[in-house]
Amino acid sequence: MRLRPGSGAKRWVFATLIGLFLTSLGLNLLLFVLIAESPFHYLLLDFLPGWLRASLLIVLGLALGGLGIARLRSILQHNVWPELRTPEGPAMLRAFVKRQQRRQGPRVVAIGGGTGMPQLLRGLREYTDNITAIVTVADDGGSSGRLRRQTGALPPGDFRNNIAALSDAEGLMKSLFQYRFPETNGRDEDEQRNDLAGHSFGNLFIMTMAAITGSFEAAIAESSRVLAVRGRILPSTLENITLCAEVRRTNEDGHIEWVTVQGESNLPKSGGQIERVYLQPAHARAYPEAVRAILQADLIVAGPGSFYTSVLPNLLVEAIRDAILASSAVRIYICNVATQPGETDGYTVLDHLRKLREHVGDAFLIALANDNYTLQTQPSPSTRWVTIPPKSEWGDFQIFSGDLVDAERPWRHDSHKLAARLMEIYATLAERSHKV
Structure with a gap:
């Protein structure tokens, strides 16, 4: 809970500190008087010059403090952490240090869904514990x-x-x-309702x-x-939303027609090119904790994941989009390694960024994309590499790249490669913003 300005808290904190100081001063004076009037008055060393008495007390204090630290260190090494004396000790110590570093890591908000986001999260957890995943519903x-x-x-x-x-x-x-x-073959959903x-x-x-x-x-x-x-996993909204799309396709007569498709699972099967997606209801309320996480984030990441059916549905929630635009965090869109049949056929990285701008404005002007297309001809029989156009075509977009592909599943990102490159870019951009 935050204290409101003008609540008077600071003056009473100051008053409390003054009270503690006066109490300590009084106890010190009382102890001095009691000793001076007792048979042990010689403990005050009043027969010595003042500078010498002060020096002796300082030396005695440093000696006792040093002895205490040395003994505590010995106890920790021999009793609390006896494993440090084993061959595995250094590795355990490094793991402890790594865990402490993760606890102090940047506050990252990852926005998406599907199978793409878990790939990112598995890598990010090696760098920070302060992760909030905002997931489509x-x-x-x-x-x-x-x-x-x-x-x-x-x-x-x-x-x-x-x-x-x-x-x-x-x-x-x-x-x-x-x-x-x-699965139970040969039975429809109604028959499997209770299965x-x-x-x-x-x-x-x-x-x-x-x-x-x-x-x-x-x-x-x-x-x-x-x-x-x-970390945390939060919904972008708690409302029962339906994802809809405007699709452009060619009919049997060879003419272009526009159709509306409803339902996330129906979009890839629409048989045309998705031009725009939107939510019903249009003004779904954002989950408050998700908005708060975005406003407090150091790094906001959208993707990877199905562009139209996993990433955009979160960003179309108005308060989520507005919070991203208002945030001072580094904002990066992670582009998919491969195109998706029925969604992003033929898309380049720039196509993703332009469509992102059409839907949510300038929420993400920076992208991270894979540049390793050499593993095989294509990532899979039904997909193509998402390529990076020449820099002359980027305009005001900024594209970072790296080898991000999973060698065994080339249609997906490699978790460790992706997270390492992302955190490297974040460090660079965060340093730039501090210098400005």
Whole structure:
């Protein structure tokens, strides 16, 4: 809780300090008088010159303080941390120092969803514990979509993925949280309504926690606590939003037509080029904690993740967008490694930035993109590399690049490469802003 200006707190803090000083002075004087009037008055050394008495007290104080520090150090080494004397000791000490550095790391807000954001979070957690992931609630497909339709609650899938990415829990617990019950072939959704088929255990866990705690946001907080999450996972809004798109496509007669598509899972299947996305309701209220995290952030990151269905839905929440524009933090958009069928076919990095500007203004003028296109011809049969155009075409955009690709899954980022390059860029930009 912050104190309001003019509340008078400072004067009473000062009064308290003066009171403590006067009390100490009084106790010192009382002790002096008691000793002077006792048989032990010689302890005051009043037979010596004043300068000599002061010097003796200073030397005695330094000697006792030094002895105390030496003994405490010995106790720590031999009793509290006996492992430091083993071959693994230096590594343990380095881990302790690293943990302290993470606790003091920059306040990072990551905005997105899907499978892209967990890749970033797994890398970021090596640099800071002060992470806030703001996650889309527009998902209406798969297990999350079924639960959303059946219960009316927010979709838990993206939250589950990010909780697992930031969790310190043992591997078995994380595997349990991510476990998905096998699909039942040949049965439609109505037949599977009461089945576990296709559901993730983590999704069911979150929904159960929501029923117990009484709210979705409390369920996320408690689930994060159970899995020892470092950081926070927050929704961009608590409203039941629907993602809609204006799509341009060619009909059977060869003419261009414009259609409106509703539902996040339907956008990639629209058969045309997505030109604009928007939310229903249009003025969804932002989750207050998400806005507060953005305003307090040192670094705000959008992406990686599905551009139209994971990243933009968060930014279209008006208060989220306005908070980003008002923030003094370093703001970086992380561009996907590969294009996405039905969403960003043929897009370059510059296309992503221009579409981002069309939807949310100048929230992100800086991008981080992959520049390693040499692993194979294309990242996958259905995708293409997202390339960086010549610098002469950038305009007022700024693009940083690096080898960010996962060699085993070239359509995704490598968590460690991505986080390392991101923090390097953040340090450079933060230093520039301090010099201005």
